[in-house]
Amino acid sequence: MTEQQFDTNKYIEQMALLLDLQLPDEYIHGVVANFDRIREIAQIVNEFPLPEQIEAAPTFEP
Numbered sequence: 001m002t003e004q005q006f007d008t009n010k011y012i013e014q015m016a017l018l019l020d021l022q023l024p025d026e027y028i029h030g031v032v033a034n035f036d037r038i039r040e041i042a043q044i045v046n047e048f049p050l051p052e053q054i055e056a057a058p059t060f061e062p
Contacts, residue, residue: 006039008032
């Protein structure tokens, strides 16, 4: 299976339509740039290896 590239512009456009969100044209570039930045950070977190014996906590307690 080939890996498909994620198109941030298309995703933002589709989500704006789905949510009936009116994004002014002058904001689109900033929204796309921020979303790409968030994706890069999330990718680092998602790629971090965890040992098999770790279990998810049912609740967060600081």
